[in-house]
Amino acid sequence: MKKRVAILISGRGSNMTALIEAAKASDYPAEIALVISNRPEAPGLARARAAGVATAVIDHTAFGDRREAFERALDDKLRNNRINLVCLAGFMRLLTPWFVARWSGRMLNIHPSLLPQFKGLHTHRRALEAGVKRHGATVHFVVPEMDSGPMIVQDSVAVREGDTEATLAARVLELEHRIYPRALRAVAEGRTKS
Numbered sequence: 135m136k137k138r139v140a141i142l143i144s145g146r147g148s149n150m151t152a153l154i155e156a157a158k159a160s161d162y163p164a165e166i167a168l169v170i171s172n173r174p175e176a177p178g179l180a181r182a183r184a185a186g187v188a189t190a191v192i193d194h195t196a197f198g199d200r201r202e203a204f205e206r207a208l209d210d211k212l213r214n215n216r217i218n219l220v221c222l223a224g225f226m227r228l229l230t231p232w233f234v235a236r237w238s239g240r241m242l243n244i245h246p247s248l249l250p251q252f253k254g255l256h257t258h259r260r261a262l263e264a265g266v267k268r269h270g271a272t273v274h275f276v277v278p279e280m281d282s283g284p285m286i287v288q289d290s291v292a293v294r295e296g297d298t299e300a301t302l303a304a305r306v307l308e309l310e311h312r313i314y315p316r317a318l319r320a321v322a323e324g325r326t327k328s
């Protein structure tokens with residue numbers, strides 16, 4: 135039985151697309167059952183629909199500062215769709231310990247750095263400023279602390295002479311699109327424990 139996966143997005147959804155593509159393979163152990171965006175205007179929603187994947191919008195602004203009500207709506211949607219695993223892919227909301235605990239060991243995130251280096255935003259700029267030789271991306275299980283939690287897959291690229299934030303980001307993004315499908319496969323096959 136394939137695991138039923140929901141992908142949570144806020145924006146363009148290129149990692150989402152990489153997961154949808156990978157899951158088309160008949161031997162892939164997971165199916166992308168649902169894409170949820172917290173932003174109605176996220177470009178990724180149209181990409182998901184074009185790929186034939188069901189989508190939903192749970193607009194966090196409709197909940198004001200009632201963060202838990204937003205997360206309860208999210209949780210209901212996931213449970214009503216019999217979701218087994220959740221992949222965060224450019225989902226720009228911090229999740230409360232309540233929600234994280236409910237999906238503990240079943241929720242993955244991708245972060246564009248070699249964690250534990252460069253948690254948070256603007257990772258490519260910060261990597262260039264720090265003068266690191268290698269930079270990369272990490273897929274990890276989600277824990278309450280942001281951009282932390284047990285690592286599932288990590289890979290790196292060389293930082294090149296003359297790299298700008300944009301060129302480095304593009305090279306890391308290609309890497310992200312390769313490692314997220316690998317990480318989801320490992321989790322869906324039960325080869326990784328949180």
Ligand code: GRF
Nearest residue numbers: 146147148149224244245246
């Ligand atoms: C990616 O760089 C991801 O690692 C980070 O946000 C970006 C999302 O890009 N968390 P996309 O929406 O998957 O194209």
